[in-house]
Amino acid sequence: MTGTERGSGGKSERKVLRVLEGEAIGPPPAWMMRQAGRYLPEYRASRAEAGSFLDLCYSPDFAVEVTLQPIRRFGFDAAILFSDILVVPHALGQDVRFVEGEGPRLDPLDGRDAFGRLREAGDPAIFSHLAPVFETVKRLRAELPGETTLLGFCGAPWTVASYMIGGRGTPDLAPARALAEGDTALVDTLIDRLVTVQTEYLVRQLEAGADAVQIFESHAGTLPRAVPASGDIVEPVGDVTESALPDDAGLDALTRWSLRPIARMIAGVRARVPHAKIIVFARGSGLDGHGRVVPETGADAVGVDWAVDLKALRRHVPATMVTQGNLHPDTLIAGGDALDAAVDAVLEATAGLPHIFNLGHGITPQTPVAHVERMLARLRR
Numbered sequence: 001m002t003g004t005e006r007g008s009g010g011k012s013e014r015k016v017l018r019v020l021e022g023e024a025i026g027p028p029p030a031w032m033m034r035q036a037g038r039y040l041p042e043y044r045a046s047r048a049e050a051g052s053f054l055d056l057c058y059s060p061d062f063a064v065e066v067t068l069q070p071i072r073r074f075g076f077d078a079a080i081l082f083s084d085i086l087v088v089p090h091a092l093g094q095d096v097r098f099v100e101g102e103g104p105r106l107d108p109l110d111g112r113d114a115f116g117r118l119r120e121a122g123d124p125a126i127f128s129h130l131a132p133v134f135e136t137v138k139r140l141r142a143e144l145p146g147e148t149t150l151l152g153f154c155g156a157p158w159t160v161a162s163y164m165i166g167g168r169g170t171p172d173l174a175p176a177r178a179l180a181e182g183d184t185a186l187v188d189t190l191i192d193r194l195v196t197v198q199t200e201y202l203v204r205q206l207e208a209g210a211d212a213v214q215i216f217e218s219h220a221g222t223l224p225r226a227v228p229a230s231g232d233i234v235e236p237v238g239d240v241t242e243s244a245l246p247d248d249a250g251l252d253a254l255t256r257w258s259l260r261p262i263a264r265m266i267a268g269v270r271a272r273v274p275h276a277k278i279i280v281f282a283r284g285s286g287l288d289g290h291g292r293v294v295p296e297t298g299a300d301a302v303g304v305d306w307a308v309d310l311k312a313l314r315r316h317v318p319a320t321m322v323t324q325g326n327l328h329p330d331t332l333i334a335g336g337d338a339l340d341a342a343v344d345a346v347l348e349a350t351a352g353l354p355h356i357f358n359l360g361h362g363i364t365p366q367t368p369v370a371h372v373e374r375m376l377a378r379l380r381r
């Protein structure tokens with residue numbers, strides 16, 4: 001924390017950061033996942049000018065510009081670094097392409113030979129490749145309004161590994177799950193490498209000026225989990241910082257492949273940046289899975305997906321737990337009274353509790369800009 005971030009009372013002017021420290025603020029501060037994106041005409045213009053999506057990510061001039069676009073237009077309380085979770089596999093030496101209208105494509109990591117061609121965790125080339133990202137973070141912190149929280153991010157090891165193994169985001173992640181069952185040791189090694197590299201990646205984003213970071217476990221929903229019969233939130237399983245082997249075989253897949261690796265990253269980041277604020281978004285992990293994220297990973301907040309009943313989750317978890325989310329992106333497309341009602345429902349579920357307003361997944365390209373304005377007007381009314 002530098003002196004300029006705190007007022008004389010020691011309290012940050014950055015509301016998202018304050019909520020991450022446990023304060024309930026009404027109305028809650030807001031940002032949107034994928035807030036810099038194709039629904040904005042100015043983003044489409046920058047994207048066309050930059051050439052490819054990856055050129056946009058690796059050019060600090062463009063990346064700073066598109067990160068600032070939604071802040072200028074809507075005054076969101078947080079800006080999220082413009083980049084992608086797949087720049088890490090790219091830095092590890094895997095070929096990554098973004099195919100227009102189809103999403104990301106990687107050369108599938110289909111066995112030990114392909115794995116052997118990846119860069120080792122200690123290879124300095126990884127972080128020279130990622131240097132433009134840190135430059136973008138540094139410039140952003142200098143250019144953003146003082147009250148705007150700057151968020152860095154990365155993908156969770158399982159989500160990134162699943163793209164690396166399958167080469168694309170298949171709906172059920174069959175390739176990743178088959179490899180995890182067939183050559184478990186190889187997947188452990190890949191996850192370990194991602195834990196090491198991405199811990200360093202988050203530390204460097206924080207050192208470059210990010211106020212907090214979010215870990216995206218967008219594919220948590222493909223991992224079977226033990227659901228307690230009572231429907232209660234289960235207690236944490238043992239010491240979450242211990243390494244993945246050998247007795248992990250008895251753990252449910254969500255714990256083994258997702259929550260434990262995330263816990264190791266968080267412990268690793270905090271060993272270097274003790275007060276680092278960390279949000280974990282574990283999409284598709286259900287009411288019980290969402291309830292396990294904070295106790296089992298040590299995160300400061302859980303990002304809630306749109307499929308979870310926020311009111312039920314808030315009743316299940318301690319009042320001190322920080323939540324973020326979870327307006328359905330389709331409601332934002334619909335607009336009108338349905339949108340107002342959905343905003344009110346989030347406010348009602350989280351009144352008096354530490355919460356950050358967000359969507360339950362990324363905003364989609366077809367969303368009218370006017371609906372984002374309406375959402376914020378309702379929220380800030």
Ligand SMILES: Cc1c2[nH]c(c1CCC(=O)O)Cc1[nH]c(c(CCC(=O)O)c1C)Cc1[nH]c(c(CCC(=O)O)c1C)Cc1[nH]c(c(C)c1CCC(=O)O)C2
Binds near residue numbers: 085
């Ligand atoms: C799974 C995942 C990816 N990337 C990301 C995730 C996790 C979040 C989630 O579940 O959505 C994370 C991400 N991707 C992007 C950001 C930037 C910051 C933000 O505004 O949120 C962040 C945080 C930009 C992006 N990443 C991508 C775009 C669209 C690319 C374009 O401009 O053509 C943006 C703005 C491309 C991308 N990148 C990825 C996919 C599946 C796609 C295709 C989907 C699409 O086209 O909308 C991988």
